[in-house]
Amino acid sequence: MPTVTTGWPECTGWKNYRYKLTRLAPVTDYIINTVTGEFANNALNIWIDDDWFTHGDALGQTYLVAMKTGIADAVRKIYKPRVFTDGTSGLSTDAQSDMGLSAKWFGVTNADTTTTVDVANSEASTIGRDNVSQSLYTVIPGLHIGFERTTSTAFANGDEFSWTMKSAALDGVEKIMDGSYTNWVAFPIAASDEVYTQTMPTYVANRSFNLNVQNIGYPKHSGSSGNTALTIILQGSNDNSAFVDIMTLVDDFDWQDGATVGLTPYGTPIMQFQTHHDINALDGENFLYKRLKFTMEAGTGTEREVHPYQWSKVTIIPN
Amino acid sequence: MSHYTDNVGQVSKWTTLGSNTNSSYDLDDETGAVGNVSIINGEGINAQVRHECHVWLDYTDGIYTKHFDWPVMGDFTVMLNSGNVALAADPGDIDVDIQGSIDGSTYVKLADGLTWDAGTTATQIDSFVYDYDASGRMPYMRIAFDCGSDADNRHKPIKVVVVPH
Numbered sequence: 446m447p448t449v450t451t452g453w454p455e456c457t458g459w460k461n462y463r464y465k466l467t468r469l470a471p472v473t474d475y476i477i478n479t480v481t482g483e484f485a486n487n488a489l490n491i492w493i494d495d496d497w498f499t500h501g502d503a504l505g506q507t508y509l510v511a512m513k514t515g516i517a518d519a520v521r522k523i524y525k526p527r528v529f530t531d532g533t534s535g536l537s538t539d540a541q542s543d544m545g546l547s548a549k550w551f552g553v554t555n556a557d558t559t560t561t562v563d564v565a566n567s568e569a570s571t572i573g574r575d576n577v578s579q580s581l582y583t584v585i586p587g588l589h590i591g592f593e594r595t596t597s598t599a600f601a602n603g604d605e606f607s608w609t610m611k612s613a614a615l616d617g618v619e620k621i622m623d624g625s626y627t628n629w630v631a632f633p634i635a636a637s638d639e640v641y642t643q644t645m646p647t648y649v650a651n652r653s654f655n656l657n658v659q660n661i662g663y664p665k666h667s668g669s670s671g672n673t674a675l676t677i678i679l680q681g682s683n684d685n686s687a688f689v690d691i692m693t694l695v696d697d698f699d700w701q702d703g704a705t706v707g708l709t710p711y712g713t714p715i716m717q718f719q720t721h722h723d724i725n726a727l728d729g730e731n732f733l734y735k736r737l738k739f740t741m742e743a744g745t746g747t748e749r750e751v752h753p754y755q756w757s758k759v760t761i762i763p764n
Numbered sequence: 765m766s767h768y769t770d771n772v773g774q775v776s777k778w779t780t781l782g783s784n785t786n787s788s789y790d791l792d793d794e795t796g797a798v799g800n801v802s803i804i805n806g807e808g809i810n811a812q813v814r815h816e817c818h819v820w821l822d823y824t825d826g827i828y829t830k831h832f833d834w835p836v837m838g839d840f841t842v843m844l845n846s847g848n849v850a851l852a853a854d855p856g857d858i859d860v861d862i863q864g865s866i867d868g869s870t871y872v873k874l875a876d877g878l879t880w881d882a883g884t885t886a887t888q889i890d891s892f893v894y895d896y897d898a899s900g901r902m903p904y905m906r907i908a909f910d911c912g913s914d915a916d917n918r919h920k921p922i923k924v925v926v927v928p929h
Contacts, residue, residue, distance in 0.1 A: 465867075466867060570869050570870075621903075623903040624903075625866070625902075625903060653897060653900060654900060655864065655874070655899075655900035655901065655902055657864075657866050657872070657902065659866060659867075659870070715870050717866075717870050717872060718872065719864070719872040719874070719902075721874070721898065721899050721900045723897060723898055723900075725897075758866075760866050762866075762900060762901055762902050762903065763900075764896060764897065764900050764901065
């Protein structure tokens with residue numbers, strides 16, 4: 446049975462502001478609780494570009510990343526505020542956080558792919574505290590981690606880095622209000638799953654707009670084969686209850702097609718795609734309420750499941 | 765859809781005070797890429813208020829103007845080589861596009877501009893219109909040049925002028 450979710454936690458609300466992607470400073474912006482193994486040599490770097498970490502049920506929670514060793518090391522555990530996994534308070538459960546012995550959130554290797562983060566020779570534009578490029582991974586909407594430069598076999602089982610965010614972490618971070626509206630969306634996981642955003646702000650709903658989707662890495666998959674077919678549909682309603690499809694904005698997009706050919710044509714290890722929606726006077730597309738529907742099309746072939754609890758930034762820039 | 769990295773050093777800043785005379789700044793002079801207009805006493809009438817920058821067509825990995833430092837609120841016309849300079853070497857067919865970005869770092873193509881045969885004669889001026897209704901806007905926007913050949917035009921910048929409608 447396909448999973449259908451609307452709004453939180455798969456989708457945050459729409460906001461008309463965001464923050465410049467900024468690397469935080471330990472002690473000042475977050476408290477480091479535990480550092481073991483390779484993390485003592487190369488600590489995780491924490492980056493933010495939104496303020497969702499200040500959610501009332503998120504502040505005070507301890508984020509934790511734990512590794513496991515292998516032919517290439519991998520991230521086994523990611524604990525985060527549970528409000529971002531199932532909407533309740535506290536810390537995420539073991540089932541939501543621990544991939545166990547056989548699975549992984551992602552590997553740490555020398556390439557950015559749909560199953561790995563490059564820790565050995567990243568060409569990302571984000572520069573870590575060790576003054577070299579580091580690829581990022583999104584933990585919660587607007588909060589990302591980066592690995593300082595190391596090898597793919599540097600970590601031991603159980604190497605752990607945990608931290609607690611401070612509410613003052615945004616002090617001095619540049620706030621951006623440029624007429625765009627931002628929403629973080631966790632993509633549907635399996636074929637035929639559907640994720641619906643909250644209704645779009647009235648100001649932009651019936652205007653032409655550019656839709657931009659950016660993930661600060663590549664959304665990670667489980668498994669090693671198959672394709673991902675993300676489709677984004679604009680929907681409308683006059684009662685905020687019964688919605689109809691207006692038009693397809695993005696049709697059957699598979700981000701791994703870029704990953705498998707390396708950094709080109711992407712250039713930097715970031716997934717980003719954009720489309721423009723043009724409203725004119727004769728198209729009859731005005732509704733009182735509009736929202737976006739994200740779905741993974743089920744077609745021929747094998748569909749790869751996307752990991753849960755990873756968000757992409759969805760931005761609307763109205764004309 | 766495509767992504768480009770920013771490539772500085774091949775373009776000047778945007779200015780709102782252009783002129784109808786050619787500039788001769790070359791890349792051997794590092795200060796040349798910064799300055800855009802030379803205002804000489806007695807030549808004030810030669811200055812016009814518009815959005816203008818210089819571009820050196822001597823690279824094949826993508827040449828990008830700095831992002832527009834004015835708000836895009838409608839259609840605009842882009843004029844290429846408005847100073848009517850004859851290039852030193854032929855960069856081949858140049859794919860000119862309008863790009864946009866959310867963060868000023870990772871850009872995507874918003875619209876095709878034109879394929880411009882710059883050549884080396886002094887008559888290669890061209891222009892295109894960006895359709896705002898069709899392609900919209902993004903917080904950061906710029907013009908991208910993808911040259912067909914690696915030609916040495918370090919001493920021959922062209923003027924690019926953007927005229928909002």
